[in-house]
Amino acid sequence: MKRHPRLRQGGWLAATTAVVIAIVVMVNLIVGELPTHMKEFDLSGNQLYTVSDASKEFLAGLDEDVEIVVLAEPSAVDRRVSKFLDNYAALSDRVTLTQVDPVAHPSAAEEYGASAGSIIVRCGGTGKSRTITLDSVISYDQMYYYMYGQKYETEFDAEGQLTSALDYVTGDTGKVIYTLESHGETELGDTVKSAIEKANLTLGSVSLPLAGAVPEDCALLISCGAEKDLTDAELEMVRAYLDGGGQVFFLLAQTEEKLPNWERLLAEYGLELEDGYVADTQRFYQQLGSYYDIAPVLSGSSPITSGFASGDLSLLVNVRGMNTLEELPENVSVTGFLTTSEGGVAVTADGTQTQGTYVLGAVSEKTDDGGNGAGRLTVVSSASLVDESVLAVMSNGVNLDIFMNALTAGFDDISAVSIPAKSLETSYNTIANVGLWSLPFVAVIPILTLAVGLVYWLRRRRL
Template identity: 45%
Template sequence: MTDKIRNSFKSIASKQGSYSVGLTALVIAIVVVINLIVGQLPSQIQQIDISTNNIYEITDTSRELLDGLDKDVTFTVLADKSSTDERIRNFIDRYSALSSHITVEWIDPVLHPAALSTYEADSDTIVVSCADTGRSTTVAFTDIITYDQMSYYTTGSATESEFDGEGQLSSAVNYVTTDVTKKVYYTSGHGESSLSSSITDLMSKSSLTLTELNLMMASSIPEDCDLLLMDAPVNDLSEDEITMLSDYMEGGGHLFVILGSDVSETPALASFLETYGLTSAGGYIADTQRSYQGNYYYIFPELSVCGDMANELQSKMVLLINANGLVEGTPARDTITLTPFMTTSSSGYAVTEDGQSTQGTYVLGATATENDSRLTVISSESMIDETITSQFTNIENLTLFMNAVTANFDDIENLSIEPKSLQIEYNTMQYTGLIGLAAIIGIPVIFLLYGLRQWMKRRKA
């Protein structure tokens, strides 16, 4: 009996079976080792963002900022890492991995309560600091994942609305590594539109501080005014105010004008713009070639932008509604250079109240430079109207607007990265999860099927 058992192990079938068992064990061992190795990789390598809102996507703007970083920056996260929202954890890992100058430290304030006093910050906060400049700032988790508080009144609970990880961190890194800030005065006293929270937040991210200036009560434009913004004035400017603007521009000032809904009500301002070669076409502008779903007054202008003005413009789809048309004319001085950057197609029409229209190409946005001064004009207040930019989420109105604002400065970059909506569910696919699933189910099934096939072949033989 012993010899019979010994001889059975010497048979061909026994040898093939031993080979199959050994091969199976080897493959499983390899999968386990690979799984262990992948498990030690950072999250930005382990995970693939396949969400429609791409909450983990980092724009070229931030990548360029981090590529040029030459100072060490520390992210001190005052929170329990294990209980922190996974999206925030993963984004911090992905973001910090883009620069060797960024170090991340996690401090649990429950275990180390003195840390809150040391950093003068609350829990669930990222303290961004730079030892070289001595500057620091904080980013609260509630600034990264924001909530729609209005939903509380309708549903009884606040729902997540936006993810602003990139915008908050890039703004913080820029703030602590540079002391360059610019002061923007926005005019009042002429029925101007109020700047939305979206605009004020975007300007803050680019180190632009906002201050109101009532031209009717001012004797001159303040000397520290780096940019004067006039958003859709309803009432006209006085002669003294026009003189004030002219003096400001002659001194190398930067002026940004967004025209109101009816330019016929602001003839003095229109005359000022004519000095720079921009003449009102009269009426509203329609475009039969580049319009939204056949509504000719909802225009997608043709953009002629390059350099800083083109930053992060992916689709170049900007929507203007009820825009005033401008006609490119001859500036009053040879030293003025006029450059349109936003126009209608050749199928544009200037439609007046009496129904008359004239076909042609009309200017919807332009810049005029003279020595150190710069004038930027946009022909419709819908450019930064929050009701429009929030309704049409795919348009790039705010990106182009902020590019046009920061183009006034050589030492300011447009870091106004818009938050990503959380209204659509996201999903994260992990390599480790796929490998584990393959090791547990996929590979054994494959070998089982292979073994069954081999068994049936031998049985038939």
Template identity: 40%
Template sequence: MEKIKKLFQTKDSRKGSYSVAVTAVVIGIVILFNLLVGQLPQKIRQIDISDTNIYEISSKSQKLIKNLENDVTFYVIAEKSSTDDRIKTFISKYVSLSGHLKMEWIDPVLHPSALTKYDTEKNSIVVSCEKTGRQTSISFDDILVTESSYYNTSTSATQFDGDGQLTSAVNYVTNTKEYKAYYTSGHGEAALSSSVTSLMEKSRISTSELNLLTASSIPKDCDLLILNGPTSDLTKDEAKVLSSYLKKGGKVMTLLTYTNKKMPRLNGLLEDYGLKVANGYIADGDRCYQGNYYYLIPNLSVSDDMASGISSNSVLMINSKGMTQTDPARDTISVESFMTTSDSGYAVTEKKQTQGTYILGAASTESVTVKNSSGKKEKKESRLTVFGSNMLIDEQVTQSFSTLENLTLFMNSVTANLDNADNISISPKSLQVTYNTIAHPGIFSILIIFVIPFVVIAGGFVIWFRRRRR
């Protein structure tokens, strides 16, 4: 015993005991800190470090959640242990944003009757609002969007749409108003892409085709009529139908496109509403993409709801027609442009180039008095929205330039036509690996990547060599 006591009375043993005590205190502090952090709300303790910020909840979603008045429940019909961690993490973070949101996991293996009760399939989220009695279902496949490989049968997730799907579902179950948009055909129009129709559905807007050649009038349930890049002109009767529809408070959106045909009736309708289409196509030496004068980066002047979700003003217009403002057919019509070239814009034809500032996007509105279904007079606002190019929403463009706000601007323009509608459409986030590339290195890039590292390495070598000689 005496030998053991002497062993712990040495200088080294005292230092060792001190080190053990300090280590124990540090471990205790770490454990206590983790316990305290674990009690914090998930939205505070969870930091998104994913490459594309897939767990980031957009400002549109936060605004919708903040204004919720009714309780919404998420029934996750899946085995929790086998559910993808990305889905589990996002749902938990989303629900933690409001006391009006609740989540309940239901294992379909243990409770197979849940599939019948909620009229859904396993691996899905049933979003329900008891107050409105509305319910919708989201498949996990709609959140983690997969894509089959061209060379084999394997699949991999390419997009994460948690924010868009959940927010769209909450918006759907807490509102009872639905909207209807028709897109025209019969004049070489481009069909609306799946990306566009998906975003419209997220804002409770269903779409259907309308052939103006066979339609004698615009359907009564039409909240918005879209002409997506007609390449041939309207007939005389079609022009009358559109004009009559607008005069009764209708909403029309036209996206112009390249065509070698003259369009006197369509252009005449636009001119009646204060927008004269310039001859040729628009080039801009000051605001263009990488020196291509026909790839325009317009000046945006949007505000209020039209500015929702737009932060970088990065919109690309390719091969766009341009317009100038002219006197409308009636004094009651007002014109507001929201997208223009710089003053170095040019309308280019084979024969000449005309310099000026050209309108690339505008909306003309008119307050009209019409009779409603009961025969009483009421005031309505007709609205004609015009974009210079339907390449604004072309899927190849929006997918090739993922940072563009083309679809956001388009959807803001769509919902601006609809009473009490907000653009809550949120695009999916890519899960593709992002590579750093330098397509056109400038002086600053060369300085950062080459010059400064070389100077640091050379300086270090000189210091090492001098010390070595001492």
């Protein structure tokens, strides 16, 4: 019996459809088994799930195996955190990611030494571990919650805390940094403290008159915005600390008061302060409206700033200028990393102006007769480098990165890896200084659209 052509064609269509459906199902099953980082793309406005180059470089250099354990019920883990963890762990064969449900495994909390709702980062090679609470990964505006009873998310800090934890568990450091007290110093802000903590450095404070000396475990001594000078006794303590191979980081304050002992120490390390304050007629922020709001030139020859791109910007305000002594003290070398442009101008209280290129940040190192390190003094001529208001204004600037690089440059066994949290603030598509730009959006485009539609409608009616 001869089959009808339509039946044969229908059979082929049915068979082809079945094969296509089977292929689609198989592809979906295969894709469904792929890890998140291979089947999803980061389309978030603030790139929540994208790992920074700094973390990628750190992960590429790992020489120890690290396990990241999420100790929480799967439903209790924010999807953003889970997705980022998948992306992060996929960047290194040295990193494994494990999900442990404490409800299904009641003994897990005791085994990992952590409570439910935690991320445990541990390294078998060093035997060290660090616990990150899930609540600390996503920050909320506490005042908003207090006033309105609702959680308003502000920051996402998964990458910063993870990279810091991996750096800690795979490293072998325990350095302590002290800030000086008793001279009207400016306290380091929360942003800076967080960056120091993420670099796995311990931060303390010391009053030299009470302590009698710089603490023995001090790896670096910071003086930030001191409004009063060191006493002669304190100068001797700091000098003895430096002569023993110590490191001091001095950030100058906005003050008219003379600091003769600090200036004496600077001179011993090849630097001198200019009178008054420094402006820059070429590199200043016009939107801030003052020649004194300087965008320093970042040196390409200093390891502190050589890694930045040509377009990276920082901001210093109320700056004291410095110069390198024409004749350096014996066994002293000075390397500048921040300067003004050739349009720098030193302005004294009586209005005297002296044009030139001034040093705004420098590292001075002293060696002994054998060439061994015998003191390192880092000086930035304005404490605004780490001022919280400046960091907020220059949220896309590199002030904090410069500070951390300068802070850790003298340590061979510490990196400056300190990843800032990502903002969860809502970004709106707005046009600043609209002026005539508003005309196309409110008139031209709508009228043009209506005209095109009307023409198309008329032509359709004539057909």
